Amino acid sequence: MVNDIDLCVNLGGIAMKNPVAVASGTFGYGCEYAGLVDVSRLGAVTVKGVRLQPWPGNPxxxxxxxxxxxxxxxxxxxPGVDGLIRDYLPFLHGAGVPVIVNVWGTSEEEYAEVAARLDGVPGVAGIELNVSCPNVKEGGHAFGTDPRIVAALVAAVRRRTRLPLIPKLAPNVPAIAVFARAAEEAGADALSLINTIPAMVIDIETRRPVLANTVGGLSGPAIHPVAVKLVWEASRAxxxxxxxMGGITGPEQAIEFMIAGAAAVAVGTANFIDPTTPLRVIAxxxxxxxxxxxxxxxxxxxSIRI
Ligand SMILES: Cc1cc2nc3c(=O)[nH]c(=O)nc-3n(C[C@H](O)[C@H](O)[C@H](O)COP(=O)(O)O)c2cc1C
Incomplete structure (x- = not known):
């Protein structure tokens, strides 16, 4: 500690040695980055989203x-939750860094079962619930677009695990405060925001969508000011x-998030350009x-002054 500044933070029961994590889906399972970054220096590693069974993703x-x-x-x-526990988590546990497992599913029961299997697994410090996925029982609408469904999901998962629960709120909702409060009242220990913003890119020569899935999620510096507003609103609620998280490329955006009300931050897309970004943010x-x-x-x- 060069300047004798206390960098420790507690994220809803997760003791972090500094406030800088990496965001789900942008840092694999940590082991892929082992030769590039000293993973043990990170405040936490959020791993790629996992459901009950292995899942191939999109074309x-x-x-x-x-x-x-x-x-x-x-x-x-x-790899599915059992594959994650067997093949990937031992590396991060060995590195001594708190692991936040990002969980998804297509039903309340699936989220709850995945959370139950993670309870007590060495190294797992908390669960981040990705609510931006389709709920098959509710006509395929994302869980995160209805505060009652978010609350029911958090409560259902809460019943099956003692791990800290961090619902990751969707940014494309009319009033984030309503969702933040619903999650808190249902038993969330912390909140995570923001996920990517729904987006689409068209190749004008072929007139076809560039992504095989037609639509996707926007991340990176473009979404940072949107994320700051949502974090500020949620933190007041x-x-x-x-x-x-959302568009952190250096310390400035992380500090801005904390001034707005965040206890900790996560670096996402910037890891693809420079995987040492989180270390630069800590410094x-x-x-x-x-x-x-x-x-x-x-x-x-x-510490925002308004
Ligand atoms: C390639 C990629 C994969 C992602 N995978 C997940 C995921 O599995 N679960 C999740 O909740 N968020 C996922 N995200 C969202 C990020 O964790 C983060 O919330 C978002 O990208 C905003 O941060 P950023 O602008 O710093 O990237 C993914 C983002 C990217 C770019």
Whole structure:
């Protein structure tokens, strides 16, 4: 600790040595980055979304670069929860970094069963619930677009695990505060936001959608100001801590999120350009605190002046 700044944060029961995590789907299962980054220096690693069974994801092409970011429709490819536990989690457990497992499903029961299997697995520090997936029992609408369904989902998962629960709210809703409160009242320990923003890219020469899935999700610097507003609104609506993400490319955006009300942040798309970005963000937060006479990173949270 160069400047003697206390960087520790507690994210709803997850003890992080600094407030910087990596976002789901942008850092694999950690092991892929082992030769590039000292993974043990991260505040937490959120792994790629996992459901009950292995899942192949969408056909190619499934990502495209756009000005200010990228649009992806990976389609939640993954090894299934048992494959994750067997083949991937031992590496991160060995690295000593808290692991947040991103969970998805197509029914309440599936989310709850995945969460139950993760309870007590060495290294697993918490569960992030990706609510931006279709609910087959409700006509395929995403869980995250109805606050009552979000609340029911959180409550159902809560009954099956003691792990900290972090619903990851969808950004494309009319009033984020309603969803934030619904999740908190149902038993969430923290909130995570934002997920990608629904988007589409068309090749004007062929007049076809670029992605095989036709539509995808926008991430990267283009979504950062949208995310700051949503994090600010959500943080005013709840008492539980917020893990903020969306367009972080350096310390400035992370600090902005924390000033807006986030307790911790996650670096996503920037990992594809420079996987050492999270380490640069950690150093930048520490230097900022020293420069502004703040004793800890926690002192930044919610320090907005309005
Ligand atoms: C290629 C890719 C894959 C992603 N996979 C997941 C996922 O499996 N589950 C999830 O909740 N979010 C997923 N996300 C969303 C990110 O975790 C993050 O919320 C979003 O990209 C915003 O952060 P960013 O702008 O820093 O990338 C994915 C994003 C990208 C770019």
């Amino acid at each position: 190619l092409p499934r990502h495209v670069e756009v000005p200010g970011g990228m649009v992806n429709a990976i389609g939640l490819q993954g 709840v008492r539980i801590p917020i893990l903020a 930048g937060i520490e230097a900022y605190c020293a420069r502004h006479g703040l004793p800890s990173a926690r002192a930044l949270t919610g």
